[in-house]
Amino acid sequence: MFGFRIxxxxxxxxxxxxxxxxxELCRIEPDALRCMACGSCSATCPAAEFSGMSVRKVLLYLxxxxxxxxxxxxxxxxxxxxxxxxxxxxxxxxxxxxxxCRIYEKEDxx
Amino acid sequence: xxxxxxQKIWSDYQKEIPDDHWxxxxxxxxxxxxxxxxxxxxxxxRDVLKKDFYETEHHTTCGGIAYHCxxxxxxxxxxxxxxxxxxxxxxxxxxxxxxxxxxxxxYTEILETWHEFPELETRIREMLWKACRKEFKIPKYxxxxxxxxxxxxxEIAEKAKFRLVNKETGEPLRVVEHIGxxxxxxxxxxxxxxxxxxYVLAGMIESWGGSVIDYxxxxxxxxxxxxxxxxxxxxxxxxxxxxxxxxxxxxxxxxMIITNCPGCPYFLDRWQYVISEMEGKTYGQNGYxxxxxxxxxxxxxVLGYDPWDLGLQLHQVAVEPLLDKIGIEYIPEDKxxxxxxxxxxxxxxPANMKCx
Numbered sequence: 001m002f003g004f005r006i007x008x009x010x011x012x013x014x015x016x017x018x019x020x021x022x023x024e025l026c027r028i029e030p031d032a033l034r035c036m037a038c039g040s041c042s043a044t045c046p047a048a049e050f051s052g053m054s055v056r057k058v059l060l061y062l063x064x065x066x067x068x069x070x071x072x073x074x075x076x077x078x079x080x081x082x083x084x085x086x087x088x089x090x091x092x093x094x095x096x097x098x099x100x101c102r103i104y105e106k107e108d109x110x
Numbered sequence: 111x112x113x114x115x116x117q118k119i120w121s122d123y124q125k126e127i128p129d130d131h132w133x134x135x136x137x138x139x140x141x142x143x144x145x146x147x148x149x150x151x152x153x154x155x156r157d158v159l160k161k162d163f164y165e166t167e168h169h170t171t172c173g174g175i176a177y178h179c180x181x182x183x184x185x186x187x188x189x190x191x192x193x194x195x196x197x198x199x200x201x202x203x204x205x206x207x208x209x210x211x212x213x214x215x216x217y218t219e220i221l222e223t224w225h226e227f228p229e230l231e232t233r234i235r236e237m238l239w240k241a242c243r244k245e246f247k248i249p250k251y252x253x254x255x256x257x258x259x260x261x262x263x264x265e266i267a268e269k270a271k272f273r274l275v276n277k278e279t280g281e282p283l284r285v286v287e288h289i290g291x292x293x294x295x296x297x298x299x300x301x302x303x304x305x306x307x308x309y310v311l312a313g314m315i316e317s318w319g320g321s322v323i324d325y326x327x328x329x330x331x332x333x334x335x336x337x338x339x340x341x342x343x344x345x346x347x348x349x350x351x352x353x354x355x356x357x358x359x360x361x362x363x364x365x366m367i368i369t370n371c372p373g374c375p376y377f378l379d380r381w382q383y384v385i386s387e388m389e390g391k392t393y394g395q396n397g398y399x400x401x402x403x404x405x406x407x408x409x410x411x412v413l414g415y416d417p418w419d420l421g422l423q424l425h426q427v428a429v430e431p432l433l434d435k436i437g438i439e440y441i442p443e444d445k446x447x448x449x450x451x452x453x454x455x456x457x458x459x460p461a462n463m464k465c466x
Contacts, residue, residue, distance in 0.1 A: 004346035
């Protein structure tokens, strides 16, 4: 009608999302809080170029309660472990991803 | 909002504003968008408060829009501004007040640049002399017109016929204040109250009886952003900004919005119509929009001026529900009567937003 459209807002209202699962993740795997979002994991990920896989993004989405988006990109992980080798904070990213699967899947089964 | 904390910030950011003798420069676009505003400013300052305000017909654009749209270099904008200062010097004034927020930001930025790089000021003086044989003095005080209405707010409140209060319930009206980005986001010390929570409009609202709404996107841009709107391909970005702001303020049920920038009232007003056409959503009560005003229009309303003399018929969002709420009388038939009661024709009505 006007030749342009409204893009949905990217604002995140943390009052409307549950952070219980992320808190549990941080309790079991404190490394989740050590990530400084440098992006080394995404830069080395062999799946990133084709699928958008990024550990950094997965953590960011989980922090913001956007679990669906996190799992959409996490399904592309091949668990090759390259991200673990390059992480400057020494985070065992592969283990972290497996823990994420365990916590979030366990919740879904309830 | 923790009010005590904000008061501390506000007390840290106060600036000296002389009481009288100002050289006034108008905005390029406000005359078209909200034509009653600048006229009302001069009328309030000269006739109601009896202050000395001077303006000249030789004043031109400050070049701010072209500068912020990246179509002219800063040196060009500086030479244009130097000429405005020369007009002030010729008229014998030392205090310079701009009606436009972008002009104010432009002047502030240029004065700061000259302060840091005096050789640039010398070059601009040469360029001005070559171009039009004029010389100038740097203004002693630079203010935005809203700074002055802020300074005179209590005098206006004393003379006010109406207050920003719901006449039925006696409750203060819930007012959103929106400050133009170029007012103090560039130089926080140059604005009243700093950059995060400028006090300039909040002070007026409090003095005139309203209550200020604090909402998450309070300091977000109105969506104009020059290149975001002037480049047609970017207009979706412009309206998305405004949409975000309205979505954020909606739960607080604002009665009205007050702004101090030429672009903000225009975009907050007109985009409400566009959002209603695109998404079928309105943000005011009972299918109306939220009326958006300039601070001069609100000052005029509380002082008892006729709403149609203030140019409120040129607003897209209907102002009548708010006028009824405050108890301001108006003649509905006169809404589309111009000078000498000449019929100025009625606009088409929006499909989804209620208007008169």
